[in-house]
Amino acid sequence: MAVTDQHPQYIAAKPRWQIMQDAVAGEEEIKQATTKYLPKTAGMIEAEKQGDSTGQIYKGYITRAQYPLWVQDALRTMIGLVSKLNPEIKIESNLMKCLLENATNDGFDLKQLFIRMVLELLTNGRCGLLVDVDGQGKPYLALYDALSIINWKETNVGGRKDLSLVVLEEQHDNSEDKFGHNTKTVQRVLSLDDGHLSVELYTGNSTEDKTPSLGGKHLEFTPFIFCGTIDNSPNVGTVPLLTMAKAALKYYQLSADYFQSLHHTAHPQPWISGLDDTTDISVTGVMAAWLLPRESQCGYLEIEGNGIEKTKLEMDAQKSSALEAGSKVIDNNAQESGEARRARQDDQHASLYSIVMCAAEAIEQAIKYAALWLKLNPDSYTFSVKPEFSSDSVDPTILKQLYDGAISGKNSTQTYWEYMATGKLPERTYEEEMELVESEQVNQPMPAYNMSGANNERNDTTGTV
Template sequence: MAVTSQKPQFTAMIDEWQEMEDALIGPRAILEGGITYLPKTSGMIEAESLAATDNSPLTVEQAKQLYLAYKRRAEYPLWVKDSLRTMIGLVSRQEPEIVLPDRMKALEHEATCDGFGLKQLYLRIVSDLLTKGRKPLLAEFDDAGNPYIATYTAETAPNWLTSNVGGRQDLTLVVFSEKRLKEGGGADEFKPEYETVYRVLDLIDNRYRVRILNEAGNPIEAEEYPGLVGGSQSTPLNFIPVVFAGSTDNNPDVDETPLQTMAKAALKYYQLSADYYAALHYTAHPQPWISGMGADDDIRVTGPMAAWMLPKDAQAGYLEFQGAGIEALRKAMQDQQNAAAESGAKVIDIGGQESGEARKARQADQHSALYSVCITAAEAVEQQLKYIAYWMGIDPDLVTFKVEPEFSVQEVDAAMLQVVSNIVLSGDAPRAVLYDALRKIGLTDLADDQLDIMREGGEVMPRLEDA
């Protein structure tokens, strides 16, 4: 097996993770994605094919402009980014319970290689779990012998193996891909060059081993057998200090991505909007036509609005785009808005219409995806801290990092409504999803048609800040 080998479930998720990455970046990344996210129409493909032939009335550049104009008219909504910001804002109000022995106290405020503390690390993990469903963590020591937690992205952990170790299913191999500055930094000091190397962590004769290999599988550094208390090889570790934080649990397998449904809806909205705005463009720009003119005839223009003076027996008119499908496109875009709003609300708080007491009982169990992510993220951080404690010769039971999410009804409702309203009210979309959210949190028990009458009549509607 080559060092570049990938776990099948990892390979299956690469495109999904890239899609989520682009969905978070927003319009710039989606537009740069070109036909990956917005396929060309059959007419555009035919125009480019025609432009490549001899004696074509179109140049190659003119044919390309058809797709560029089509793409630029499309609208990609920022639903994923806005919803993630709302959710992290809700999570950031939770204060972790942190208990560390004196020798590990520095980790509370400097736990990562870039100098951030445990709470910031926790929020990073939550963010990645919401958008990728996965966050690999590695316990490490720096050159000065200080512990820290190295973080990797879902895309940089291509391979892992587990096997029965002492009656448990433990990691026996983990491969991380890393970008490393080439020796000398490259020819241009202002444009450094990087190469991909692989950090291979495994167990050999029940001893933790670390190797750095190139893409050919050849070692580029001496292998190490990190041991207890500062790396002494006389007492090597007998486990791999890696935790794969996940959206549902912390086993190494790839978990689901909570915000993926919303990202899919945003991308479909983007594709529909390209057709919708193209149709509006053609509707607003009718094509003029003239018939009955001879070779020597000329058109005279008069008046401030450039009226045409035609020769005798000549006719003129406009070919207008009827746009019969425009309303269907708009309805389909609304459906995607509603689907995104529903998925965002479910990540925060799931369940249908219910009585106040039933809702309180269900919220006491906290079955939402956001709650699950908070728990697994906190457990992953605590497990890494326990690994470090053991590594340093400290009793792991002296370490605590716990988050018991206690979102108040008001906080959850406000966050849920913020996600829903950002999406539904971002366009002229049906407000059924927003009305359902208002009923769910107890701000109204009126039906949709009654709420519509109130809104159209200018009566006071339940406000978001009342949640």
């Protein structure tokens, strides 16, 4: 087996993580994926066989489609709530105080690390923390996203499961000049050999020993902590916003058909009958008047649009599904005790409450690992967060009105989520609220459809079409 081999759970979950990456990136990334998320219709495929070699029909189809930014809006609202939480940190030794201001390998403090972990958990449902030491012997924490943790194994030691292998993929600079941005993929392998930690860096066919040592002491455990949305086991869990992302993708596909149909109703196909090979058509005017033979006929072929309204109704249903998915993740119920809420949420779904708790517990475990490495008492080091998002009660009537307003486009979905999480209506002007609504969806009135088509018979020599 090769170092690039992937865990079966990783292989199964990777498509979900890639969907979430594209969903968070937004409309440009979704549309660049072309047929991955928006397949061509049978008519488009046939048209390209018949001469549409550049795929102009499909390009118009994908350009008119609208991808809603529900996932981005939900993430912004939830991270805004989490950023207001203040962690309680207990670090006694001066050897560990560096973590308060410079906790990560890129120079961020513990609160910033906490927020970044919550973002990773909301997006992918999984991340990991590696405890390491720098060249000066100071501990730091490195955050890895779900796609970077490609393989792992657990070994039964004394009746308990311990991590015996973790394979992490990293991107290292591979530019030939200082302005380049080329990277190469390397694998960092952490393994327990005869009860001692070893770290190796695999670059192609070469291997480099990177086993960390602090004061001549080598670790007897793997200093890597998995973090999930419900618990911190190595097993891959659920992705909290995946339902919302899938609803947004389905809305995107439906909107392509919807706006394509509207486009066709606005550009009906003209037709002429009663011409022979020798007949010339004279055209005058701008838009224009046709000069036709006396016995000819002309008109427009228009789609009746019977299915357009049903498509719009299904688009609204997908929006409703996305709102429901977002409300389950925020899940603000101030009437329950913390233990009761945690038990109910663990049984049903990942929530912002459980995500905050898991992220805080993972950071605390990482700090304790660093303390053990430095031969300090791990009980003297804690990191905890109280996930109290609101002390205000939510009025069910107002919440229902905001929900209906979000569906109908009278208020933004962000206002709905913010009120549900905080119990307060956001302080925005009417104009600011309408700008949010317009940024979330394109409100376009249904046109008046010609249900019977047009068939204009001509008995004179001149007519305007």
